[in-house]
Amino acid sequence: MTPSRPTSHPTTHSDGHQSAPPVPPGLDDGPIYLDYNATAPVDPRVAEAMLPHLMTHFGNPSSGHAYGEQPRAALTRARAHVAALIGADPGRIVFTGSGSEADALAITGVVLAHPDPGAVEVITQPTEHPAVLETCRALHRRHGTQITHLPVDADGLIDPGDLAAAIGPRTALVSIMAANNETGVLQPIADLARIARAHGVPLHTDAAQAAGKIPLDMAGLGADLLSLAGHKLYAPTGIGALFVRPGLRLEPLVSGGGQEHGLRAGTEPVALAVALGAAADLARADLAADGADRLRTLRDRLYQALDEELPGRVYLNGHPTRRLPGTLNLGITGLRGTDLLAATPGIAASTGSACHTGTPQPSPVLQAMHHDTDRATSALRLSIGRWTTPADIDQTTQQITASARTLLNRQPATP
Structure with missing residues (x-):
């Protein structure tokens, strides 16, 4: 076997000059x-951005003293970078421990916000990531939630007409991924979101594979919930994010100190959030170039x-x-x-x-x-x-x- 010796491709900057992104060791x-x-x-640029928050700026971002200032400001910047990648309001970004957790928070959070989770339905598709499919199975097993799977065609696409026919008064959520992790197939999320909205039903999309690879804009996409995974964006594992539309009620998976708008308790992993923010900023620049x-x-x-x-x-x-x-x-x-x-x-x-x-x-x-x-x-x-x-x-x-x-x-x- 002949090992590969990667040669970085050039990145074009706003002033016209090119530089090669450093190759990970x-x-x-x-x-x-x-x-x-x-x-x-x-x-490596992401690792460099997070390093000060591992070694120097160690404070709890909820602390009122000086040691909390830098971490708190870093979280705010990271949230803004993630929001900019998907064209969202930074105040609607919730940091999670992974893309899978973001999926679980979106789906379980919506269902458990209903007084009777067994009386509602989630519509999804059979080609979803296991993070979505297993969350749905768990809801059915534990609460009796009805799970409906829309068919896909030979290319892996959903027919929006099938959603229009399936959605009904019991439907609490539609969850359809933006891009398939195996085939890369892109679903018509904007069309599906319009159908869901016409019925007063929120739509969640797992965008772990899509974010940073294709342009995403929450206004045009129309999704109410959108999940991201850091390690698909050149950030470390252990960090993800969920966009939550204003006014949408979710039941938190982890209760406690009220962090992340009360949706994800626990002291925030500032270094990992900074890494995701830096990765999102680099991805946005890469798409623009x-x-x-x-x-x-x-x-x-x-x-x-x-x-x-x-x-x-x-x-x-x-x-x-x-x-x-x-x-x-x-x-x-x-x-x-x-x-x-x-x-x-x-x-x-x-x-x-x-x-x-x-x-x-x-x-x-x-x-x-x-x-x-x-x-x-x-x-x-x-x-x-x-x-x-x-x-x-x-x-x-x-x-x-x-x-x-x-x-x-x-x-x-x-x-």
């Missing part, structure tokens, strides 16, 4: 990293090159255009994704959600998209990020092609 030696949807390396176009170009280059090297065998999972710029979910006819990855140790990628790694069953996402078992088990998710280079793409093409040909040649000839 963990990428200096090792396989080519194409698993950014699972987690992104912490950007056409960072999404760079990822899209690399993604398409990879798919086209593999298709040329393995003619007639490579196919796309997901919508051809309505998907994240850096996500490529594909299959190679006749090969299992796990076998292909095992034969290609120079590439760090996955066969689907990192939450299902090691599970022998086919991807539930692809099965919900009406793909058969062979197609669902052949899936390979290649997700591109900030430090992926054209050279990485070319090496990936060579390595996957070589492994695929070797595996195909080992198969017995068809009589």
Whole structure:
């Protein structure tokens, strides 16, 4: 295996000059990293921003003395940075311990705010992240909450007409992710939100994969609740955020001292919040500098090159255009994704959600998209990020092609 030696791509600044973002040390030696949807390396600039709040500004932001001033101001700035990334009011941002916790707070918070959680319904879809699906299952198991799953088509998209037909007087919440973590498919959130609002029902969207990769604006999106995960944005794990529309009542998951607008008790992890804020600010700048176009170009280059090297065998999972710029979910006819990855140790990628790694069953996402078992088990998710280079793409093409040909040649000839 030949280790990848990442070369930073240039970033264009407002004054026209270019500089390369520093490469995380963990990428200096090792396989080519194409698993950014699972987690992104912490950007060294993010680590630098949080360091003073680990070593120097240690005070409790709720303290009234001098040691609380810097942490309190840092939280305010971090909230503003996160809000700016999604076009929201900073006062509506609640910091959480993860994207999964943000999902749980949104969904459980709305349902438990009702006097009888067993009398209400949550509408979602079968291709959601486990953080949403398992939260819904827990509500049904513990409280009898009705859970309705809208179908998706072969591209993984919801038909807004299905939501209009399903929503009713018992519906307390609609929860549909903005971008799928396996296929990158982008759901029509604005259309779904308009339907939900017409029925007086709030809509939650898990935007963990979408934030920082595509432009998001709460006014245009129309969602009432939106979840973020720090480690998808080049911040550390252990921090997330939830946007909450004004006037929407939630029951907190953790009660206590009233932090985070009374929705998430516990002394705030200032360093982690600062990291998320810094990551959001960098992501906003990257989007403004056409960072999404760079990822899209690399993604398409990879798919086209593999298709040329393995003619007639490579196919796309997901919508051809309505998907994240850096996500490529594909299959190679006749090969299992796990076998292909095992034969290609120079590439760090996955066969689907990192939450299902090691599970022998086919991807539930692809099965919900009406793909058969062979197609669902052949899936390979290649997700591109900030430090992926054209050279990485070319090496990936060579390595996957070589492994695929070797595996195909080992198969017995068809009589």
